Amino acid sequence: MDLVDHDILFYTGRVQGVGFRYTTLQVSLEYEVAGYVRNLPDGRVQLEIEGRRSELDGFVDALAGRMHGYIRKVDRTTRKSERQFDGFTIR
DSSP states (O other), X not given: OOEEEEEEEEEEESOSSSSXXXXXXXXXXXXXXXXXXXXXXXXXXXXXXXXXXXXXXXXXXXXXXXXXTTEEEEXXXXXXXXXXXXXXXXX
């Protein structure tokens, strides 16, 4: 069983209608990560990613740098899991 680092993040703030998902997709191209980003009905954005810890942390930091004016709060859960994703998508 090949375990990878797996993070689930919930972004709160002005994160819908500002290109957040598209920016997340663009930033994902710079890192070896897989997963998805999606809007939630309550106004938050969910990001679920997997890969090496250093890649996940770099990706999350880069996204925070690009969208810092829009993000008010981030809730992040980290764990190890079996690989679930192939590539990165907007849902």
